[in-house]
Amino acid sequence: MFEVALSSLWSRRGSVLLTVASLSISMVIVIGVEHIRAQAESSFVRTISNVDLLVGARTSQINLLLYSVFRIGNATNNIRWESYEDIATRSEVSWSIPLSLGDSHQGYRVLGTNLQYFEHFRYGDSQELQFSEGEPFSDVLHAVLGSEVANSLGYELGRELILSHGIGNTSFVNHENLPFTVSGILAPTGTPVDRTIHVSLQGIEAIHLGWQNGAQVAALGLEPGDQRLEDLQPTQITAMLLGLETPMAVFGLQRAINNYPREPLTAILPAVALGELWQIIGTLEGLLSIISILVLTASLLGLSTMLLSSLRERSRELALYRAIGARPSFILLIIELEALSLTVISVFMSYLLVVAGLALTQSWLSENFALVIEVWPTASSIWLYIGGAIAASAALSLIPASIAYSRSLGHVLRSA
Amino acid sequence: MSIISIENIRYTWPRSDSPALDISGLWVEQGETVFLRGASGSGKSTLLGLLAGTLTVQSGTLKILDTELISLSPRERDSFRANNIGIVFQQFNLIPFLTVEGNLRLAGRFSGEPRRDFRSKSEDLLKALNLDLGLLQRRADTLSVGQQQRVAIARALINDPELLLADEPTSALDADTRDTFMSLLMSVRDASDCTMIFASHDRSLMKYFDTEIELSEFNRAQEGKASRV
Numbered sequence: 001m002f003e004v005a006l007s008s009l010w011s012r013r014g015s016v017l018l019t020v021a022s023l024s025i026s027m028v029i030v031i032g033v034e035h036i037r038a039q040a041e042s043s044f045v046r047t048i049s050n051v052d053l054l055v056g057a058r059t060s061q062i063n064l065l066l067y068s069v070f071r072i073g074n075a076t077n078n079i080r081w082e083s084y085e086d087i088a089t090r091s092e093v094s095w096s097i098p099l100s101l102g103d104s105h106q107g108y109r110v111l112g113t114n115l116q117y118f119e120h121f122r123y124g125d126s127q128e129l130q131f132s133e134g135e136p137f138s139d140v141l142h143a144v145l146g147s148e149v150a151n152s153l154g155y156e157l158g159r160e161l162i163l164s165h166g167i168g169n170t171s172f173v174n175h176e177n178l179p180f181t182v183s184g185i186l187a188p189t190g191t192p193v194d195r196t197i198h199v200s201l202q203g204i205e206a207i208h209l210g211w212q213n214g215a216q217v218a219a220l221g222l223e224p225g226d227q228r229l230e231d232l233q234p235t236q237i238t239a240m241l242l243g244l245e246t247p248m249a250v251f252g253l254q255r256a257i258n259n260y261p262r263e264p265l266t267a268i269l270p271a272v273a274l275g276e277l278w279q280i281i282g283t284l285e286g287l288l289s290i291i292s293i294l295v296l297t298a299s300l301l302g303l304s305t306m307l308l309s310s311l312r313e314r315s316r317e318l319a320l321y322r323a324i325g326a327r328p329s330f331i332l333l334i335i336e337l338e339a340l341s342l343t344v345i346s347v348f349m350s351y352l353l354v355v356a357g358l359a360l361t362q363s364w365l366s367e368n369f370a371l372v373i374e375v376w377p378t379a380s381s382i383w384l385y386i387g388g389a390i391a392a393s394a395a396l397s398l399i400p401a402s403i404a405y406s407r408s409l410g411h412v413l414r415s416a
Numbered sequence: 417m418s419i420i421s422i423e424n425i426r427y428t429w430p431r432s433d434s435p436a437l438d439i440s441g442l443w444v445e446q447g448e449t450v451f452l453r454g455a456s457g458s459g460k461s462t463l464l465g466l467l468a469g470t471l472t473v474q475s476g477t478l479k480i481l482d483t484e485l486i487s488l489s490p491r492e493r494d495s496f497r498a499n500n501i502g503i504v505f506q507q508f509n510l511i512p513f514l515t516v517e518g519n520l521r522l523a524g525r526f527s528g529e530p531r532r533d534f535r536s537k538s539e540d541l542l543k544a545l546n547l548d549l550g551l552l553q554r555r556a557d558t559l560s561v562g563q564q565q566r567v568a569i570a571r572a573l574i575n576d577p578e579l580l581l582a583d584e585p586t587s588a589l590d591a592d593t594r595d596t597f598m599s600l601l602m603s604v605r606d607a608s609d610c611t612m613i614f615a616s617h618d619r620s621l622m623k624y625f626d627t628e629i630e631l632s633e634f635n636r637a638q639e640g641k642a643s644r645v
Contacts, residue, residue: 004514004522011513316508322470323505324571325498325526327491409490 001330005337008317012310019299019306020346026299027350028357030292030385031377035354037285038379043124043372044278047191048241050122051270052250055079055087055257056239058264062280065273068099068239071109071192075101078236083263087240092249095120097241100204100234103163103175108149110163110197112204112237118144120243123191133157134184140202140232142183148194150185157182161197163207175207190372201234242267296389300396303342307335307400315407322408332405339397343390351377351386418479419579419611420444420467425476426637427462437462438637439476442629444611446578449602451622452615454631460615463631464583467613468501469493481578498526502572502610506584509568512557516542516567519556520574527575534574541570544604546596562593569601573608580605580612586621598624 009016048054048069056064057077066072088096097120100112118136121129134157137144145155155161160179180199188194209232244250250269257267311318318331358375365373422442428435437459444450454460465471466478469485472493478485481500488496510519520538524531531537542549545566556564565585572580582601586594602624605612614625622628 001525003518004511007513007518008511317511320505320508320511321522322494323468323497323503324523325494327494330526 001334002337002341005334005341008314008334009338009341015306015310016342019303020342020349022302023299023343023346024349024353026292026295027346027386027389028353030296030389031350031354031382032357033285033288033292034382034385035358035377035379036373037288038377038381039373040285041278041282043190044281045271045274046124047274048121048123048270050120050126050243051241052244052247053242053254053257053267054239054270054273055242055265055267058266061266061268061273062277064239064266064268065270065277067101069192069270071101071111071196075238077264078238079240079265080236080263081234083260083265084237084240086262087242087257087260090253092244092246092253093242094245095243097121098201098234098237099239099241100201100236101238103165103204103207105149105161105163105197106153108146108153108195108197110143110199110204112199112201112234114201117198121193121241123189123193127189129189129193130187131184132187134182137183137198137200137203139181139183140200140206141178141180142200142203143180144184144186144198145182146186146194146196146198147188149197150182155182155185157185163197163199165207178203178207188372201237202232205232205234297392300343300389300393303339303393304396304399307339307397308403311400311404311407314404318404318408328405328408331408332401335401335404336394336397339393339401340390343393347386347389417446418443419446419448419481420613421477421479423477425466425473425478427466427471427473429462435637437466437635439463439634440636442634444613444627446611447609448627449605449612449625450614451625451628452613452631453617453619453622453628454615454635455617458631459635459637460631461583463635464503464581464613464615467579467581468503469497495526495528498523498528499575500578502575502577502580504565504568504572504580504582504585507561507564507588509571510556510559510564513555515553515555516559517552519567519571520552523571523574531575538570538574541573541604542567544607545570545600561588562597565589565593565597566600569604573604573610576608576610578610580610582612582614582616584616585614586616586618 054064054068056068057075057079059076063073063076067075084096084098087093088098095116097113097116101109103110103112115136118129123129131144132147134144143161145153149155159182161182162179163175165175180203186193242253244253254267254269257265321330321334322328354377355375358373362373362375420443422439424441425437425439426435427437452460452463462471466473466485467480469480469488472486480496483496485493485496510516511522514522517538521534524534538552539549542551547563547566547570551559551563551567556567559567565588568585572582585601586597589597598621614621
């Protein structure tokens with residue numbers, strides 16, 4: 001029966017191949033959109049991991065997440081260093097990473113932190129930061145570059161760079177007296193880390209000595225190597241990441257920080273906030289999914305149309321099956337089988353096309369857009385879409401199949 | 417024993433107000449070869465449809481092999497047809513995109529029990545019909561019309577039917593191939609000893625048959641029509 005269906009399709013290969021092409025293209029859209037969506041979601045949710053609490057000045061949790069993790073926008077307020085030390089030394093806290101933002105270099109954000117960052121920061125499935133070259137900063141004026149920063153600016157170890165006050169690469173206020181030296185370059189992570197320049201908190205403090213309210217009010221004449229740099233103490237930071245001794249303590253500590261008596265602070269669970277943020281972005285993707293489903297539906301209707309219009313030229317063939325003893329259900333099944341074969345072939349074709357396309361563009365995407373996309377689509381939603389497409393083709397081809405069926409019910413033996 | 421027995425049957429096509437077929441009685445004996453003559457529109461195709469079970473009578477009894485066809489479920493009728501009735505049409509007897517073997521196998525498949533000796537049976541039939549065995553692997557639509565009609569006989573006989581229905585099987589053939597076709601058909605028919613109803617309007621073929629039935633003499637529906645004209 002399968003042989004009959006396949007030979008029958010092959011005998012009409014012109015219109016069949018066009019239908020397969022149309023189905024394959026729409027399946028490529030469905031699988032491609034869904035795969036990239038799933039990948040974007042997972043790399044989005046993977047931007048930060050193993051962090052129990054993210055603390056900043058009082059603000060909304062999405063805002064805190066955006067400026068501290070994604071480096072989008074600015075903090076409304078800072079956290080005093082004493083508050084940081086107070087919280088970091090609490091018994092529930094296993095480790096803490098201070099984050100200080102607000103400066104930039106050529107449009108890339110500068111992050112002031114300490115060595116804990118390289119030890120405790122995790123992304124993806126608890127992956128550690130790896131150095132592709134060099135090592136963490138060991139001097140106040142050392143900088144560690146994210147992979148994209150190093151790539152696109154062409155910086156190498158030992159290169160000197162001047163930070164700008166504020167963000168944006170057109171800043172007129174540069175911290176020219178204190179150039180930083182590249183001490184290390186991180187391996188790509190597919191997260192905002194790749195677009196970040198890491199320096200020590202003392203470094204951030206150093207370039208702001210003599211600054212008030214964003215303007216230089218006194219020239220202190222500091223130069224690299226000055227002993228005073230080593231003695232600097234940070235006075236404020238933007239946010240902190242906390243890892244706890246036991247996950248049980250998360251909610252208690254979160255409440256304690258949210259009610260911190262000395263200054264208004266916000267503590268959030270990064271995973272929860274990431275999920276919430278993703279839901280906002282998800283609306284756009286919902287739209288893309290709807291479009292791809294509509295394209296697929298159009299192709300499946302095209303498949304039904306092709307089968308329906310073939311019934312006329314096949315009327316003798318179908319009558320002949322009945323004459324030699326086929327039941328009407330055979331006619332129904334053979335048309336269904338043809339539709340299903342075409343859909344399954346198209347699914348295979350489109351899957352391979354997506355894999356081939358991604359294999360060819362994977363390195364280009366990761367180099368130019370920092371998009372790390374797996375070649376093989378394996379998201380469970382993709383299997384759902386494929387199953388749905390096959391089920392929909394079975395359902396839609398019931399139209400031509402049942403027409404053929406009912407025509408064959410009362411089929412006369414026609415000799416011509 | 418009568419392989420076909422017809423009593424007082426009547427068939428009216430849907431959306432038609434007068435019956436196309438109305439026969440008071442018709443019997444065919446087992447092993448008989450019948451030449452069924454009738455002009456087009458005489459109810460020939462209707463009668464063949466009723467005999468094959470793709471149409472069912474609206475009144476009266478029509479028995480084949482002592483089986484009342486209308487008492488069978490549609491499913492049983494299809495399988496009865498696959499097992500007991502072989503059919504050869506005027507043309508388009510084979511599924512064009514299948515090989516000759518594929519066509520024969522398909523007919524065997526619908527009988528419900530594909531025969532074990534399928535290969536030797538189909539080779540015997542092809543040999544008896546003077547066809548080259550190499551044709552088995554050829555696509556049906558690459559065969560000449562004469563070859564196709566002979567393969568159609570093999571297809572009709574592959575399940576050893578009791579009844580062979582032929583509906584103008586020679587009208588697409590020229591005179592030479594028609595004579596070859598007829599003698600081959602009669603010789604394989606003799607070998608299988610099945611009953612045959614051969615519908616045609618070509619009187620010159622009458623010589624091959626035991627009995628002749630002029631349908632207009634049996635079909636009262638046609639008389640009615642004639643008298644009205």
